[in-house]
Amino acid sequence: MGEAVVVQRLSYLALVMVVLSACGGPDTSDAPDVATAAAVEGSSTAIEDCGTFELSQKNVDLPEDAATCFIDAAQAGRPARLKVTRPTTEGDPITSVYEAGVDGGVEVVRDSRQDRFGEQNVSRRTCTGPVSRRGLIDFAQCSEPTPVES
Template sequence: MSAHIREAIAALKHDTAALKLAPPAQVRARGETLRRKRVAGGVAAATVLTAVGVFAAVSATADRGTNPSPPPVGASAAVTSAAAVDCGSHEVGQSEGLPDAAITCFLDAVEARRPARLAETRPTIEGDPIRTVYVADADGAVQVTIDNRQDRFGSRGITRQTCTGPVVDHRHIGFAQCSSPKAV
């Protein structure tokens, strides 16, 4: 048995051990939280891809000495703003959480109404990467983009939703309220 499979089994045992005595309502709540996180990753990746395209277009235009065109419709002000706080891109294991410093960076920026960005890549149980990017704007709203195109057993797409009220949820970022995920 490969080390990767042993790690996945150990992580699964750890996750299920904590749930064995949990009431059904807590189990459902945890499942919903995990589902939201997976959805949020696709939304985040789409935001990053949009940002890369915007920055590339602006750079190419600036190199020619002309005025850059405005960002495409739907581009987040947080992504295109030079004053945005970058809280990093983090690869975490299945049973790992985001670094405390990254969570604090992002939540502090949202509370102060400063644009901010935070990205995480987390593997599925099978080891497929799910990328989640959180982009906060100056109004405190957070665009959550989840990219699960590499998830062999998932919906294989990119989704985005708008969330408010970010909180720490077991070394992850959770939200008080989110819109329905939309395919990007």
């Protein structure tokens, strides 16, 4: 291959790289973090977002449609995510993030670091058999919680 052809191809490649670097991708700063999680895992399967809820002392029950969304997805083997923050008796927030996998298993990450009278840690457990019970997501079986490094 002649030197002129190599220089021409390198010039073309450099031009393409400049054009591509000038083109910004979509602004994802407001995108849900579940979309980010799917991209990080390299999954082509979309994660169903069943919602993010901050419950209060007076409103302690998870909306039934959110529970149904998550449980139906888990039972069907569709990846899904649900985030629920509930106050303790004293009003301190405890956040639980439920993620259903394609195998129907559920990973539950519980963050109680803001609970002044509790364990103040982040823990993870894996569960099976999700059901809605008294405004909560409950499970037929769960592993013992293990600490998550923060």
